Amino acid sequence: MSVHDSWRVDAREKVTGQARFAADLHIPGQLIGKVWRSGQTHARIVSLDATEAKKIPGVVKIMLAGDMPAHTTWSTYPFLAQGRVLYQGDAVALVAAESEEAALAALAQMEAVYEALPPVLSLDEALEESAPILHNSYPDNRVANSHWPVRKGNIREGFEQSDLVLEREYRTSHVEHAYIEPEAVVVMTDWDGSLIIYGSTQNPFNTRRAVAAATGYPLNKVRVVQQAVGGSFGGKEESVGLLAGRASVLCLATGRPVKMTYSREESVIESSKRHPFRFRYKVGAKRDGRLMALQAELVDEGGAYNFQAQFMNWRACVHAAGVYHIPNVEIDVYAVHTNHVFGGAMRGYSSPQIIFAQESLMDELAAALGLEPLALRRLNFLREGDETITGQILHEPVNAEKVTLRALDLADYERKKEAYRRQDPDTRQVGGIGFATCFRGCGLGAEAPDATGAILSVQEDGSIVVRSSLTDMGQGLQTAHAQLVARELGVSPARIVSKPVDTSLVPEGGMTVASRGTYSGGKPILQAVARIKQILLHVAAQKLECSAGELAMANDCVFRREDPSQKLSFAEVASAAFWSGHSLSVTEWFQPGPLRWERETGQGEAFPSYTYSCVVAEVSVDRLTGKATVTKLVSVHDAGRVVHAGAASGQVYGGMAMGVGMALMEGLNFERGLVTSTNFDRYLIPTAADIPEAVFEFLPSDGNSGAAGAKSLGEATVEAVPAAVANALAAAGYRLRTLPALSESLLKRERG
Structure with missing residues (x-):
């Protein structure tokens, strides 16, 4: 792994604690917003009374559904429930107060009468x-x-x-x-009356839609600025949109900035x-x-x-x-x-x-x-x-068999399978080995247009700014995009700043989902690089008195291939381009070709490319307690061409941990429809002690449609893990058809 493959654009800020998450922001004069939730499984709202809550010192505003300035719902989700509540997380009132203590005191004084309805x-x-x-x-x-x-x-x-x-x-x-950072937003008005939302959002443009729905504002008066995001995995789509919409109406109603952050319990109940x-x-x-x-x-x-x-x-x-x-x-x-x-x-x-x-x-x-x-x-x-x-x-390389054989070879599968078959079935600890193979369609496919945009700007001093329409949630997308630029322009990644999404500065490029960040999001970046590169080579050719075709770019220089001593620094070329009147700021848009799909029959071209993966799992089961442990995971992924080895490796480790959690321990608990495992004391996720020995490999393949030959990886790393663990448990004598494989389930299977 080269130094560039371990470099990250946000490493220093996150290691030193300088990265600013939404909950870190404090705006002078801000109010604290809170949500009053129904706590009901299914009920009709008979009455809501905020009389006593309004008397609490420091309470500035209380809003019910009837006070909403525009819509009470966004898509299918209510900002505030009206008439009926359908689950315990339904919000029925909003509070804005001078302090969190005052806001919480107001919530404690709110009164409601509900008529219970039959639940499903x-x-x-x-x-x-x-x-x-x-x-x-x-x-x-x-x-x-x-x-x-x-x-x-x-x-x-x-x-x-x-x-x-x-x-x-x-x-x-x-x-x-179970992301480490619960949802948080800060909302304020700009000088022209428009709204600015700073948030821990996965999809800033979707959050903008939610705010527009709640406030009745046009999209051009809603600006969402993404802050550093402490994980999302898909969860900060709807929940942050709802949170931002609620904070925005409180901001407009009070004329003051409003900050809203969820506790872990609130996050689990609503997200x-x-x-x-x-x-x-x-x-x-x-x-x-x-x-x-x-x-x-x-x-x-x-x-x-x-x-x-x-x-x-x-x-x-x-x-x-x-x-x-x-x-x-x-x-x-x-x-x-x-x-x-x-x-x-x-x-x-x-x-x-x-x-x-x-x-x-x-x-x-x-x-x-x-x-x-x-x-x-x-x-x-x-x-x-x-x-x-x-x-x-399937016209592109199909490597299902190839990744499977390689994973089984890395895992020493055949030898271990026979060894497990010969183990004494009466011993307390029994083990097994199993595997699962899968494929994943890359990007959005025929579900929706996989179009997105980017802006690339080379400055006069040779420094570079990259802006993508897609969001880095901690997965390293900004780093991957910077790496694409660095490789194509032959410059050090340290020369590049990759900015978070600001909806007022980049074109709307769809949601950051479907592992499309590099696969699709890298396309407009490479298109922009190609245009910038053409300009720089033209300027350098004039300076070096040669044709652009004779030049190459590497090591922060532009030089003649046949005589590398004839060269200019990248900064010199950028300055010359600027002072000769060339624009080095480019906006590009990638629009893939259409894919045919017939909804009635489910026939058509689903995805242009597929990622192929195989995971091999080894498990050990304590027959006395029923506790299962994953002792080793081996995975092989055909992800096309890996853009950033360090970030890709991080995806694999994270995917393995998440897959182990789903397989063995993670499952929300309910009592009559109410979530009872609202924090990590009762909802268990893997700790360092639960992470097995991990071996993985990326299998390179050509002929793929993604940016620089890359294919989707982030989601592919987790997908086959629970299945491989389940098949390993079956090989150990425990075929379970429901996940998670809790100790109680394994003991019941043993007794059965």
């Missing part, structure tokens, strides 16, 4: 004919526009041609993002969660292992409100059959409403749940056929030129 507490209940209907979007509890089908071949004939048909059901739980799924799979195969048919119903729990399912479930339908060639497919994916906290985007966007179910199914099918898991997969892996379940012909 699981996706199974939501599907019952007698279930209360929570929204009017359907005659049942399905989330609007969340149904995505896939129809390929003839499912009836596929099962008739099968020698073995296997049916299984799998489930996953609510998973909390979105990884959607729980119920998977029902039916798979048919020939005796030799050839897959003939797959029928599946994937139902996810949307919670009280949901906007993400209509997009997430499209990705789910594309990946529902895994990285295998299956001629006959019938898949239906849809979401349902309940009175739980809403589901939303979380790292993987349905893939960790799907891969757990689908790769567990492959192992169970292999056992039923008397085949080794690897043999079954190698017989059915997609290969270049094959057709996916959505009818897409």
Whole structure:
């Protein structure tokens, strides 16, 4: 790893504590905003009384839904509930006070009368004919526009041609993002009356939409400035939008800046969660292992409100059959409403749940056929030129088998598998090894246009400013973008400043999701670099009295290839360009080609590129206590060309830790619809002691459509981990079809 591959644009600020997060900001005259929540699972609001709360010294403003200046909702989510509350996190009033103590005292004095309504507490209940209907979007509890089908071949004939048909059901739980920094925003007005929002936001432009909805302001009067973000993983989309909208209306109502920060408990209660799924799979195969048919119903729990399912479930339908060639497919994916906290985007966007179910199914099918898991997969892996379940012909390199064989080799899989098979089953500690292979569509694909923008500006002294429309949430995106610029211009990364998103300074480039930061976000940056480079080479050619084609750029210089002694420093060329009247500030926009998609059949070109991954897990289970431990993880990823090795490595380690949490310990607990695990004393996440030995490798591949040949990586690193752990547990004698694999579940399985 070179020094450039370990350098980060924000390292010094974060290590020294100089990085400014939203909660660090203090504006003179600011008020503290707080939210009064319903605390109810499902109820009608009979009355709300703020009379006593208004008497608290220091309380400046209390707002109910009727006081909102514009909309009470944004998308499907209420800023303030009106008439009815659908889950405990519903906000029913806002308080602005001179201090946090005064604001909290006001909340304690608020009074409400509710009439309890019948709750819907699981996706199974939501599907019952007698279930209360929570929204009017359907005659049942399905989330609007969340149904995505896939129809390929003839499912009836596929099962008739099968020698073995296997049916299984799998489930996953609510998973909390657990980012280290809870949500926070500070809102103030500018000199012209427009709003400025400083926030810990994943998607500044989406936050801007929320503020515009709450206030009635046009978008050009709402400016969102991203602060350093202490993690998001998808969670700071809806929640920060709601928070910013609420703070903004308080700011306008009081005429003073307003700061709102969530406690950990508030964050857990309101912020979105990884959607729980119920998977029902039916798979048919020939005796030799050839897959003939797959029928599946994937139902996810949307919670009280949901906007993400209509997009997430499209990705789910594309990946529902895994990285295998299956001629006959019938898949239906849809979401349902309940009175739980809403589901939303979380790292993987349905893939960790799907891969757990689908790769567990492959192992169970292999056992039923008397085949080794690897043999079954190698017989059915997609290969270049094959057709996916959505009818897409794969023209780019298909490396599912390649990453699998390499991962198994790195893990010494065959030898360890035999050693585990020979272990004494009566010993207290038993172990196992298993693996999972998957693919991930890069970027947004056919879900939405994967267009985005960037601005590149070279200064007179040769320093460089990069601005992207996409957000660095701690994953190192600014560093990757700076690295792209540095490589193309032949300059040191230290010459480059990569700025956070400011919605007034960069074009709106869509949400920072789908691991598109480098894959798509790097495209306009490279386009801008190409234009700047052309200008600089033209100016340098005039100075060196040669043609631009004779020049090269490296080591902070522009020089003649045939005689490197004839050179100019990068700063000299930049200065000459500026003083000769050239603009060295370029705005670029990348718009990918259209992808065909038929919603009724789920047929079309889903994604231009796919990332291929394999994870091998080793586990140990204490048969007396039921405690499972992941002892080693090995992963191999075909992520195209890695732009920044240090950041990529960090993604792998983080993905492994998150995957272990989902597999073994993470699941939100409820009591009659109310979250009981609202902090990390009861919601357990992996600590350093839970992180296994980790080995990983990036498998380079050419011919990919991403920026500089890069493909998506951030989400791919977590997606197969829970499935690999589940298959390793099965190899140890514990086949569980519900995650997380808690000690109680393992003990029950042992006794059973």
